[in-house]
Amino acid sequence: MVRTRLAPSPTGEDLHIGNLYTALINWVFAKQNNGKFIVRIEDTDRKRLIEGAEERILKTLKEFGLEYDEGPDVGGPYGPYRQSERLEIYKKHALELVEKGYAYFCFCSPERLQKIRKEQQKKGIIPPKYDRYCLKRYSKQEALEKFEKGEKAVIRLKIPEKSEISFVDEIRGKITFKSDLIDDQVLLKSDGFPTYHLAVVVDDYLMKITHVIRAEEWISSTPKHVLLYTAFGWELPKFIHLPILRNPDKSKLSKRKNPVWASWYLKEGFLPEAILNYLALMGWSHPEGKEKFSIEELVKIFDIKRIKTVGPVFDVQKLEWLNGEYLREAKSEKLKAKILEYYKKYHDLDLPEELVEKTIPLIRERVKKLSDYMFYCKFFFERPKKYQMDLSPFKDLIEKMKSALEKIPEHEWKAEKIGEVMVKLYESLPEEVKNNVSRSKFFMVLRVAITGQKITPPLNESMEILGREECIERLENVKFQMTNDKSMTKSK
């Protein structure tokens, strides 16, 4: 049975978007093979541990619908799924390796390691490697005794000399490394915690992971893992290294240059399904060239061998386009629910359901992200405090608009009627006024007077929704002293 896994470290604020990408591929691959997707928390670095990160990572994963079959909070037959709770397992395995002669104790201080590294660099020995001082100095027995007496020690992997280590990457083919270039990797740290390398191999084996699907940055350390598998006498899993998502400058996607936390995209008003869809397009393409497809379809059609090996640039603009596609195609009821939920969850706003419902047809073609909703619609919920245009030259005009609107009886207050009346008003204006105020300018004045904004949903429909009394009152209460508000008048 296929078993894949995501192994995040709780060392950031939240799930990294690159991890979300890896999670997606792992999830989809497991699903399409009727396998299991497992989450394992790699919290072996106590120094970088961030409070609450694990919870946030798991929560985000769920928000994206990437449910896992086994994990720290849901359990499973191969737990615990938190590495900090598996310390004895790693120790036992590390000791086993020492016993078999594949690893050895090292008692060197960090200072000494630092020193020899510097010396080697000076001599041009690159990359620097541990000099095996402790391996030469202590016999296996002596070392073990020292260790058992409680002396601070690490266990290092003894990399075989002058040999080649190769493995097959399912999308790149065979990759070979020379063993002489690899340092005697620390497997067990002096604090009793394993390093990543020991922990992944032991856990992937014990948890019966069949396909190790992870980011490309792990290629260089895979030979160490291969060595471990063979030292233990374990069968290798399949390795698949995914391309790394990049910043626009092509460097590895980083928080300095891009928003990287998956939850940030949610807060921005992107839909989980759109984000996942976009991510699927990174390094992979639909055989028919489709750009928009559901995750169910992805599961059906995904082919891991079609993944490219070049690191794609994460383009937020294209994500916005895709997100807009999802928003436009959503059923009104659904769109409304999403908007309501979004503003409640991320802005602690309880928008009136009925009003939101009425505005949906006006904004569905306009919003790219859920957060665009209020950009267009805030005037529905509150009277304009600022006006994006100096209305003082149009005092008389606004007065005329108001009286024209007042002539519309309540029961005829419909978008069509409003439009008709306003067009008539414009037509009836004296020529010299019309020469100064174009028809579109005329409506812009009305627009800003009613909404305060220059960019709005269709005006007549908006006015219909606002209601007769409200519109008339707004025209009455227009504030004309806006010219000094540079930030508003300069907008555009």
Next chain:
RNA sequence: GCCCCGUUGGUCUAGCGGCCUAGGACGCCACCCUUUCAAGGUGGAGAUCACGGGUUCGAAUCCCGUACGGGGCACCA
């Protein structure tokens, strides 16, 4: 520096020896629609397929170099 992985328009990509005078999408520009902004429609600019050698009747596609980009070289993952 060393090792590994890559290299098709600004970006995501199709392409797996002849269908390519390189196709699609995002973005950009123009026009149409239009009461703002979008959406939609039409059209357009933009790639000597990184470069140089081979192999072949024929190469974006295969091979070798070079350049460039990325990743890795921790008691971090």
